[in-house]
Amino acid sequence: MDSWGQAVEDWVQGWALSRGTPDPVPEPDGYRVDxxxxxxxxxxxxLDPRSVGPRAAGLTESGTWLKVCGSPEQVRDGLSPRWTIRxxxxLMSTELGARSPIAPPDPYTVDLRSTGDVHDVAVRAADGGCAAKGRVAVHGRAAVIDMVETDPAHRRRGLGKVVMAELTRVAAERGAVRAVLVATEEGRALYEHLGWTVESPITAAHLA
Structure with missing residues (x-):
């Protein structure tokens, strides 16, 4: 499997672990997660935007989502008007090595909680409230970063970098050698600044 295909598989497996779903099921055109x-x-x-039309044609139930490795322009023609494109x-990746934590600015503190292979990081304000957070799920030699978020009242203070440094540090300590995530347009800039590389555009669509 090439590095791009491996990144997709790592993301699917780690996302399912992070969210507590059943294991992904391989399909001829990719994966299914219940x-x-x-x-x-x-x-x-x-994995291929050319499979969108055939796959979507057999899907009718609300709450069905597609995550396609391709741009909106590549995906749109294969979908009926019932589908909402997000x-x-x-999809981004980075190699992991020895990682050092980044100390948060005063008065923030970092809280790490682990359950099996899933690790949650929270940056807490002086009142104990969650100012920023994220999760990493370690699956084999890969780690998936998930649910990274900074509260609007605490942005522009470098807390996202603190969360990412702690998540990647924990993942490397647990044996992961690479990490993957799916970023929004806004998040992409932060991750590229931290050395992450775009593997593929991802287009999400769903039946409301």
């Missing part, structure tokens, strides 16, 4: 939520019942991760996203 998420089981009312508004996110099932997701299909498709904002662009990006």
């Amino acid at each position: 998420v089981g939520l009312p508004e996110h019942r099932v997701r299909y991760v498709l 904002a662009p996203e990006y």
Whole structure:
């Protein structure tokens, strides 16, 4: 498997571990993840935008999602008007080595909590509230960064970098040698600044 295909597989496996879903099921055009939520019942991760039309033609239930390795322009023609296309996203990766933590500015502190192979990092304000957070799931030699978020009241203080440094440090200590994530347009700039590389655009679409 090439590095791009491996990055997709790592992301799918780690995302399922992070979210506590059943293991992904390989499909001829990618993977299926049975998420089981009312508004996110099932997701299909498709490796080639040319498979969007054939796959979407057989999908009718609300709460069905597609995550396609391709741009919105490549995906749109294969979908009927029933599908809602989301904002662009990006599959990104980085190699992991020895990582050092970044100390948060005063008065913030870092809190790490682990459950098996899933590790949650929170940067807490002086009152104990969560100012920034993220999660990493370690699957074999790969780690998936997930649910990274900074509270709007605490932005522009470098807390996202603190969270990412702690997540990648923990992943490397647990044996991961590479990490992957899917970023929003806004998040992409932060991750590229931290040395991450875009592997593929990702287009999400769903049946509401």
